[in-house]
Amino acid sequence: MSDAVLTLSHLHKSFGALQATHDVSLDLKAGEIHALIGPNGAGKSTLIGQITGHLMPDRGEVRLAGENITALSVAQRARRGLGRSFQVSSLADSLSVLRNVMIAVQGLQGHSFHFWKPVHRDASLVEPARAAIARMQLESRAETPVSELSHGERRQVEVACALALKPRALLLDEPMAGLGPEGSARLTELLEELKHEVPILLIEHDMDAVFRLADRISVLVAGQVIAHGVSDEIRANPLVREAYLGD
Numbered sequence: 001m002s003d004a005v006l007t008l009s010h011l012h013k014s015f016g017a018l019q020a021t022h023d024v025s026l027d028l029k030a031g032e033i034h035a036l037i038g039p040n041g042a043g044k045s046t047l048i049g050q051i052t053g054h055l056m057p058d059r060g061e062v063r064l065a066g067e068n069i070t071a072l073s074v075a076q077r078a079r080r081g082l083g084r085s086f087q088v089s090s091l092a093d094s095l096s097v098l099r100n101v102m103i104a105v106q107g108l109q110g111h112s113f114h115f116w117k118p119v120h121r122d123a124s125l126v127e128p129a130r131a132a133i134a135r136m137q138l139e140s141r142a143e144t145p146v147s148e149l150s151h152g153e154r155r156q157v158e159v160a161c162a163l164a165l166k167p168r169a170l171l172l173d174e175p176m177a178g179l180g181p182e183g184s185a186r187l188t189e190l191l192e193e194l195k196h197e198v199p200i201l202l203i204e205h206d207m208d209a210v211f212r213l214a215d216r217i218s219v220l221v222a223g224q225v226i227a228h229g230v231s232d233e234i235r236a237n238p239l240v241r242e243a244y245l246g247d
């Protein structure tokens with residue numbers, strides 16, 4: 001596990017008598033997309049919360065680039081390089097793509113506001129924002145208000161917002177949700193490229209996208225990882241077929 005960027009070890013989280021995550025261990029390695037799948041109520045959101053810092057595990061550990069971040073706040077984890085996709089609602093519709101991504105960069109810089117500089121000329125905001133926009137192939141839309149974008153382009157902006165913070169690991173929670181075939185094919189292509197720069201933990205219901213994109217898949221059922229492997233192994237696993245794929 002030496003090349004693991006993100007490591008979850010023996011995570012337990014209960015709500016009263018309900019064990020929402022039970023002894024979950026998995027890792028994310030450089031250069032890969034690791035997909036986490038599971039039926040409704042399997043515990044995916046509870047696990048994500050423990051990774052981002054919105055929830056504290058009862059037991060277990062989260063490590064980012066070797067550092068134990070289990071006790072750190074959401075903001076501290078983000079500053080250490082834990083990136084996550086922004087929800088659509090966090091984008092300001094009336095502002096341009098560039099402005100939205102700059103606001104994300106500003107959030108990371110926190111108190112280091114440069115009051116004496118107009119925001120649009122602050123290179124420390126503009127440069128990382130433009131680089132992230134280019135990475136998501138949105139250069140031609142940089143000055144366009146978010147309200148004029150397609151649903152798929154908005155998703156690309158959300159990923160650009162996360163990328164602008166130069167994450168070591170990226171957590172994408174259902175990035176394909178609501179996208180048509182074209183939007184999801186485009187995002188799939190972009191993520192296939194992106195994983196070489198930043199490994200991605202992908203939580204996704206779109207199984208076609210999962211099987212196409214994931215280097216490894218972990219299957220969560222009733223709070224436990226019941227299977228782990230490459231796409232073909234997961235497709236063929238009788239436990240997964242029974243519990244998840246509906247066979």
Ligand SMILES: Nc1ncnc2c1ncn2[C@@H]1O[C@H](COP(=O)(O)OP(=O)(O)OP(=O)(O)O)[C@@H](O)[C@H]1O
Pocket residue numbers: 015018020038039040041042043044045046047
């Ligand atoms: N704050 C909470 N208090 C009590 N029970 C909770 C809480 N959060 C989640 N649960 C329960 O924990 C279990 C796992 O829920 P979770 O939302 O993590 O699953 P999920 O895999 O994300 O589901 P979905 O795909 O439907 O979003 C469910 O039984 C849920 O009702």
